[in-house]
Amino acid sequence: MPVFRSSNRASGIARSVKAFLKAKDGSRHDDRTQGYIDKSERRDPPPERIQTAHLRQLPDFVIIGTQRGGTTSLYRYLTQHPDVGSAFRKEVHFLERYYDRGTEWYLAHFPLREESSVVGEASPNYLFHPDVPERARRMLPHARFIALLRNPVDRAYSHYQMKVRRGIEPLSFEEAIASESERLGSSDDHASSTWRDYSYIERGLYADQLERWMSVFPREQFLIIKSEDLYEDPERILHQTLAYLDLPQWTPANLKAYHLSEYTDMDPATRERLGEYFAPHNQRVYTLLGRDLGWEHE
Secondary structure, three states: OOOOOOOHHHHHHHHHHHHHHHHHHOOOOOOOOOOOOOOOOOOOOOHHHHHOHHHEOOOOEEEEEOOOOOHHHHHHHHHOOOOEEEOOOOOOOOOOOOHHHOHHHHHOOOOEOOOOOEEEEEOOOOOOOOOHHHHHHHHOOOOEEEEEEOOHHHHHHHHHHHHHHOOOOOOOHHHHHHOHHHHHOOOOOOOOHHHHHHOOOHHHOHHHHHHHHHOOOOHHHEEEEEHHHHHHOHHHHHHHHHHHOOOOOOOOOOOOOOOOOOOOOOOHHHHHHHHHHHHHHHHHHHHHHOOOOOHHHO
16 A cells, blocks of 8 residues: 655644744643554454455445544434444444455445445545545445534544543643644654544644545535534434435434543633634635635634
8 A cells, every 4th residue: 555745734734833832832842752552453354244245235425524523423323224234333444544455355344235225334534544535436436425524623622632531642732733743744654543643733624635535526425514513403414414315314212422522621822823723724615615614703
């Protein structure tokens, strides 16, 4: 599989953020990152599923992201629908992390043909990884893609808090942002644990990611959802998604939110400065979608 070098833009992002954080208190933030072992596994499906891979169907829809944007909740709602078949595991990660395993490995994660009217998966790194759109074009040319976009300031902080809970992130939020360019520069592979763990700011540049996808697939193959809309009214967003997938309207007995967690609020000054940083990037998203998501007013 090819590798990717971190861009000058990525380094510039973190340098810009680091500059305003340094201006905040006049201090220099040291990178005290403690190395950790990547514990991700290949997670091969059982041999009997691989043996019957030729009898299985590729997904009709894929939730491609964003990480910490409500992908698990929406996927759980959809896969409770009587006409929807789920993947062997929610996050298959084939198109970004396990592409070298081949088509049969991917097929082994899905139901047998004719078992479900519609089949889907959700791997939130797909939106972010630069090589996934072209791989998806070759593998899933007719699939429909769902992207949930969360206010990038809140997304970054939620991402950070998740890594703290898992014992991966030893730095403060401000230190982690200031260290992002150095951390990402240590790896050339966007599927590596380094990029998965520490791309707090980079993942919030949605315009770049959407433009990559929309240069490969027509706009009508995408449903773009504001994550905050899902949190506020999950039934309405579920029904919108079912209509997009040409599925009968239906509501599960429970529309609980998944992967919720509590943590302290972000420092207001950090929130303000991040909001200022992301504002022009958000405007590019609004222009691309023809829709103001209103994050600057939240």
